[in-house]
Amino acid sequence: MIDVKNLEKNFGGANVLDGITTTIEKGEKVVVIGPSGSGKSTFLRCLNRLEEATGGEIWFEGANICDPKCDIDRLRQKMGMVFQQFNLFPHLTVRQNITLAPVKLGLMDAAQANQKAEELLARIGLSEKADTYPSRLSGGQQQRIAIVRALAMNPDVMLFDEPTSALDPEMVGEVLELMKQLASEGMTMVVVTHEMGFAKEVATRVVFIDGGKIVEENDPQTFFSHPENPRLQDFLSKVL
Amino acid sequence: MASLGEQLYTCLIAKERWLLILEGLGNTLLIALGAIILGTLIGGILALMRLSNNWLLRGISYLYITIIRGVPMVLQLMIFYFVILAPIKGMPKMVIAIISFGVNSGAYVCEIFRAGIQSIPVGQTEAGRSLGLNKWQTLGYIVLPQAFKAVIPTYANEFIVLIKETAVAGYIAMRDLTKAADLIRNATFNAWIPLLASAVIYLCLTLGLAKLFGTLERRMARSDRR
Numbered sequence: 001m002i003d004v005k006n007l008e009k010n011f012g013g014a015n016v017l018d019g020i021t022t023t024i025e026k027g028e029k030v031v032v033i034g035p036s037g038s039g040k041s042t043f044l045r046c047l048n049r050l051e052e053a054t055g056g057e058i059w060f061e062g063a064n065i066c067d068p069k070c071d072i073d074r075l076r077q078k079m080g081m082v083f084q085q086f087n088l089f090p091h092l093t094v095r096q097n098i099t100l101a102p103v104k105l106g107l108m109d110a111a112q113a114n115q116k117a118e119e120l121l122a123r124i125g126l127s128e129k130a131d132t133y134p135s136r137l138s139g140g141q142q143q144r145i146a147i148v149r150a151l152a153m154n155p156d157v158m159l160f161d162e163p164t165s166a167l168d169p170e171m172v173g174e175v176l177e178l179m180k181q182l183a184s185e186g187m188t189m190v191v192v193t194h195e196m197g198f199a200k201e202v203a204t205r206v207v208f209i210d211g212g213k214i215v216e217e218n219d220p221q222t223f224f225s226h227p228e229n230p231r232l233q234d235f236l237s238k239v240l
Numbered sequence: 241m242a243s244l245g246e247q248l249y250t251c252l253i254a255k256e257r258w259l260l261i262l263e264g265l266g267n268t269l270l271i272a273l274g275a276i277i278l279g280t281l282i283g284g285i286l287a288l289m290r291l292s293n294n295w296l297l298r299g300i301s302y303l304y305i306t307i308i309r310g311v312p313m314v315l316q317l318m319i320f321y322f323v324i325l326a327p328i329k330g331m332p333k334m335v336i337a338i339i340s341f342g343v344n345s346g347a348y349v350c351e352i353f354r355a356g357i358q359s360i361p362v363g364q365t366e367a368g369r370s371l372g373l374n375k376w377q378t379l380g381y382i383v384l385p386q387a388f389k390a391v392i393p394t395y396a397n398e399f400i401v402l403i404k405e406t407a408v409a410g411y412i413a414m415r416d417l418t419k420a421a422d423l424i425r426n427a428t429f430n431a432w433i434p435l436l437a438s439a440v441i442y443l444c445l446t447l448g449l450a451k452l453f454g455t456l457e458r459r460m461a462r463s464d465r466r
Contacts, residue, residue: 050370076369087366100382
């Protein structure tokens with residue numbers, strides 16, 4: 001589904017991504033972990049070109065995302081993204097947050113989008129919040145709405161950039177629970193996170209990035225119980 | 241020394257001098273209103289140019305702002321009247337004044353808009369783009385509505401400053417509020433009544449405007465309430 005070939009990203013002389021090659025298959029849940037500054041968020045942001053890669057290729061649904069001539073707006077419609085800081089639109093109600101893109105992009109008419117929004121809100125138990133503004137909601141509620149906002153576009157893959165890192169501890173659970181539901185429904189997911197429990201439970205593959213390279217990747221069982229690379233062993237000994 | 245009542249009568253009522261004040265007020269309002277509309281248009285375009293990826297557009301915008309902000313308003317007005325627009329015969333002074341003040345205001349409005357747009361966190365743009373909205377849709381539906389709200393106070397201030405700046409319109413022999421007061425001063429040899437009267441009118445205008453924008457700001461802040 002996503003084919004990454006020798007991806008490079010250079011920030012003012014420093015190689016943040018130093019040749020990353022991997023393939024994400026349909027239905028996979030890839031959890032990306034690594035120390036801060038390792039390039040894991042940059043990697044994720046390159047996947048939908050919020051960061052411009054300086055080298056390599058990313059193939060998604062028959063197009064190379066790194067090619068300046070590709071229709072990135074159309075490709076992004078199929079790649080949902082969830083941010084650490086939620087990034088709900090504060091001037092719009094919850095309902096408008098969800099319906100804006102599908103309507104403005106002509107994918108649904110207002111009534112369809114509205115129905116979709118209500119279904120999604122009912123699913124996360126926030127139906128009664130449809131007409132409130134994001135600033136009145138808790139972080140956990142905001143992040144769950146950000147997730148369903150992305151889902152309203154019917155994406156083929158969901159990218160999560162440290163979705164629980166900005167949350168108060170008691171709200172982490174509700175967001176992870178929603179992500180687990182998504183995973184069990186077969187959504188293809190790429191998740192950058194520090195939640196090792198989530199990685200163990202949900203991931204089909206865990207990827208360790210350090211120094212802009214994939215140092216080790218494996219199924220979660222092997223990854224956590226038999227890490228081979230000394231840097232990964234060191235990292236896991238600190239976070240587990 | 242005449243009584244206050246007599247002075248007021250001489251300066252404001254006699255020989256229909258109040259009509260002169262009214263005419264001046266009308267001209268002042270017309271110049272300011274025309275100029276803020278023109279200035280907002282110019283400022284909006286300049287702000288987008290300033291934030292564009294194209295170095296030429298950025299450069300033009302920067303040059304415009306530098307020149308306009310570095311030259312006194314009175315001088316710009318005179319340059320427009322006696323030099324730039326002089327070849328166009330029969331152009332009404334009002335139009336010349338609106339163009340001069342509008343062109344000037346545009347530079348300041350541009351900086352207000354630019355600061356407003358840049359005050360919106362980049363995450364908002366990223367969220368819009370990641371949903372598949374293009375650059376202009378993201379700007380129009382997500383960034384600008386928020387920026388608009390953020391700039392209301394400084395924009396209101398620019399409008400207020402502009403109203404007061406139009407007081408130099410007399411330099412191209414326009415009869416604005418200040419000029420009207422000055423004409424009455426000349427005719428009656430009484431300085432303080434006409435000057436004070438026009439000062440009070442300016443004050444009412446600016447206070448009223450501040451109040452109006454204050455209301456607008458509170459109404460726009462609805463979504464921020466916690």
